[in-house]
Amino acid sequence: MTQAQTMIEVRGVGKMFTLHNQGGVCLPVFENVDFDAARGECLVLAGPSGTGKSTLLRCLYGNYLTTAGTIRVRDGAGWVTLTGAPEQRILRLRRDVIGYVSQFLRVIPRVGALDVVAEPLRQRGVALDEARERAAVLLARLRLPERLWRLPPATFSGGEQQRVNIARGLIGGHPVLLLDEPTASLDADNRAVVVELIREAMAAGRCLVGIFHDEAVRDAVASRVLTLKPTLKPTLEPTLKPAAPAGAAALTE
Ligand SMILES: Nc1ncnc2c1ncn2[C@@H]1O[C@H](COP(=O)(O)OP(=O)(O)OP(=O)(O)O)[C@@H](O)[C@H]1O
Ligand SMILES: [Mg+2]
Numbered sequence: 139m140t141q142a143q144t145m146i147e148v149r150g151v152g153k154m155f156t157l158h159n160q161g162g163v164c165l166p167v168f169e170n171v172d173f174d175a176a177r178g179e180c181l182v183l184a185g186p187s188g189t190g191k192s193t194l195l196r197c198l199y200g201n202y203l204t205t206a207g208t209i210r211v212r213d214g215a216g217w218v219t220l221t222g223a224p225e226q227r228i229l230r231l232r233r234d235v236i237g238y239v240s241q242f243l244r245v246i247p248r249v250g251a252l253d254v255v256a257e258p259l260r261q262r263g264v265a266l267d268e269a270r271e272r273a274a275v276l277l278a279r280l281r282l283p284e285r286l287w288r289l290p291p292a293t294f295s296g297g298e299q300q301r302v303n304i305a306r307g308l309i310g311g312h313p314v315l316l317l318d319e320p321t322a323s324l325d326a327d328n329r330a331v332v333v334e335l336i337r338e339a340m341a342a343g344r345c346l347v348g349i350f351h352d353e354a355v356r357d358a359v360a361s362r363v364l365t366l367k368p369t370l371k372p373t374l375e376p377t378l379k380p381a382a383p384a385g386a387a388a389l390t391e
Pocket of ligand 1: 187
């Protein structure tokens with residue numbers, strides 16, 4: 139396995155949201171996005187607010203459907219076409235291949251921080267003690283005070299929750315790791331730890347795609363930058379669409 143092995147292949151990808159309860163207004167976000175991302179690198183998604191960085195990351199995680207193009211992800215010896223893959227396949231990819239650190243932690247009620255972090259290992263059958271031990275190592279590196287480890291993160295500060303979230307994303311050792319502003323709520327010392335962990339992940343041959351508003355962090359980790367540009371304005375669909383049924387979700391997904 140070489141450092142340059144491609145892990146993600148994005149071809150002609152476009153995304154448009156259709157707002158059914160706004161008369162079918164179409165909101166094109168981006169189109170014709172092409173890139174590859176390889177092991178050992180950190181591809182940074184940049185561009186002004188609203189250009190679709192988070193949306194693209196969610197497409198890579200199979201969270202949003204794309205409206206055009208294909209995304210392929212390497213899984214062991216083969217490739218999986220994420221766009222159009224059945225849900226079960228996407229869930230398996232998330233367990234084994236693609237990790238994702240969202241900007242905010244989705245807190246699980248009553249589960250302590252240590253177990254929140256250990257969970258991705260537990261899902262893969264790692265024994266509880268070992269999973270907790272590895273979670274403890276990461277939380278210590280991220281300098282989360284030990285007195286918080288057994289407590290559910292719901293009442294933690296923004297920066298504490300973010301560190302739990304980062305530990306949870308990193309622990310699984312996923313070959314692909316997607317990061318959406320992982321340092322947004324951190325002070326300078328904690329940001330430095332995260333930069334160190336990201337560099338270690340790159341050195342270990344993981345393929346990272348991330349969004350970093352903080353320029354110093356971006357410069358410290360980026361091996362390449364893909365800049366999304368504000369292109370298209372919202373357009374109203376020219377043809378009449380049937381009205382959305384009462385109570386339908388506001389958004390397409
Ligand atoms: N679920 C959704 N439904 C409808 N529109 C959406 C949805 N998610 C995002 N958008 C729209 O898509 C556009 C891109 O949003 P996105 O969050 O991807 O931007 P971003 O580049 O990450 O911005 P920021 O730097 O502020 O985080 C925005 O105009 C946003 O309103
Ligand atoms: Mg964003």
